[in-house]
Amino acid sequence: HGLDPTQPVGLDKQTSNPQNDAPSRAFTDSNGQPGQRDVSYGRSGRVNSSCSPSWLSGQLEAVKMLGRAAPGVCQVVALANQQQNRNMATLKAISIRLKSVKNIQKITQSMKMVSAAKYTRAERDLKAARPYGEGAVQFYERAEVAPPEDDPKQLYIAMTSDRGLCGAVHTGVSKVIRTRLAEPGAENIKVICVGDKSRGILQRLYGKHIISVCNEIGRLPPTFNDACKIASAILESGYEFASGKIIYNKFRSVVSYQQSDLPLYSQKAVESAPKLATYDSLDADVIQSYMEFSLASMLFYALKEGACSEQSSRMTAMDNASKNAGEMIDKLTLTFNRTRQAVITRELIEIISGAAALD
Numbered sequence: 001h002g003l004d005p006t007q008p009v010g011l012d013k014q015t016s017n018p019q020n021d022a023p024s025r026a027f028t029d030s031n032g033q034p035g036q037r038d039v040s041y042g043r044s045g046r047v048n049s050s051c052s053p054s055w056l057s058g059q060l061e062a063v064k065m066l067g068r069a070a071p072g073v074c075q076v077v078a079l080a081n082q083q084q085n086r087n088m089a090t091l092k093a094i095s096i097r098l099k100s101v102k103n104i105q106k107i108t109q110s111m112k113m114v115s116a117a118k119y120t121r122a123e124r125d126l127k128a129a130r131p132y133g134e135g136a137v138q139f140y141e142r143a144e145v146a147p148p149e150d151d152p153k154q155l156y157i158a159m160t161s162d163r164g165l166c167g168a169v170h171t172g173v174s175k176v177i178r179t180r181l182a183e184p185g186a187e188n189i190k191v192i193c194v195g196d197k198s199r200g201i202l203q204r205l206y207g208k209h210i211i212s213v214c215n216e217i218g219r220l221p222p223t224f225n226d227a228c229k230i231a232s233a234i235l236e237s238g239y240e241f242a243s244g245k246i247i248y249n250k251f252r253s254v255v256s257y258q259q260s261d262l263p264l265y266s267q268k269a270v271e272s273a274p275k276l277a278t279y280d281s282l283d284a285d286v287i288q289s290y291m292e293f294s295l296a297s298m299l300f301y302a303l304k305e306g307a308c309s310e311q312s313s314r315m316t317a318m319d320n321a322s323k324n325a326g327e328m329i330d331k332l333t334l335t336f337n338r339t340r341q342a343v344i345t346r347e348l349i350e351i352i353s354g355a356a357a358l359d
Contacts (some may be wrong), residue, residue: 054170147243161218
């Protein structure tokens with residue numbers, strides 16, 4: 001406002017010129033006598049007529065000191081603002097992560113309940129399907145069917161599904177086949193993948209051994225019609241095998257299962273069985289019809305065993321996932337509260353320090 005910091009702001013009548021000095025203005029007191037009033041400019045730029053010259057001198061000295069200390073003060077303020085922004089960003093990230101984990105926990109809990117309901121039905125259906133597979137296996141055992149020694153061609157059928165989030169159900173079946181394909185003589189082995197999960201695991205290293213893939217498995221409870229379609233796809237694949245195995249997961253309890261296999265034989269191997277004569281009136285057409293039906297029966301049994309194992313494993317996996325999500329939520333909540341408390345404490349310290357500096 002045109003003030004000289006080196007000169008006192010309060011001016012008396014002898015040293016001031018009312019025409020040239022803006023802060024000095026003539027006035028008439030209550031007795032009607034002319035006088036002089038000391039004026040100063042406040043923060044808003046308006047004239048403050050109640051300030052004394054000594055107070056104004058002290059304010060000017062404070063302004064000078066603030067000007068000399070301005071770079072350091074600005075740097076401290078900038079660092080404080082940067083730290084505050086960093087803490088706020090951390091709080092936002094923790095809040096987003098906490099919200100996502102809570103949503104995942106809701107999903108896993110829902111999947112656990114759905115799997116529990118499906119497991120009850122799968123276990124009930126498995127009891128009704130066991131005679132199909134066990135009866136076919138007993139026929140091969142009683143007839144003493146053995147693979148021909150002069151034909152080394154084998155067929156492995158991997159019984160999995162298209163759905164995941166069920167632990168090591170699909171990995172275990174694929175591991176058994178992968179181990180067999182890594183042994184000598186694996187060039188005579190072909191694989192048919194029932195379910196997309198086994199294809200995804202075996203495709204990268206042993207894709208040349210895969211001759212067919214059956215999809216849309218596991219979305220609905222398996223039926224005997226599904227097993228018949230898979231059996232037709234195997235018989236129409238054009239691969240003439242002498243023997244083979246159906247690799248599947250055998251259900252044992254709610255928390256356990258194991259990889260097992262069912263035997264496969266060609267019609268030639270069955271016709272040359274030593275004890276086939278115990279069954280009367282078996283000609284070539286009857287044997288062919290039985291081979292097709294037994295293949296569908298064993299596939300149906302393996303599908304039911306795999307479905308029950310898959311649902312129980314998924315139920316266990318989702319239960320563990322829900323527990324892990326709960327532990328993660330507790331840790332993130334504790335971290336969020338600690339960070340927020342640190343931010344509030346820092347802000348209080350800054351406010352108190354600023355108030356102490358003004359005093």
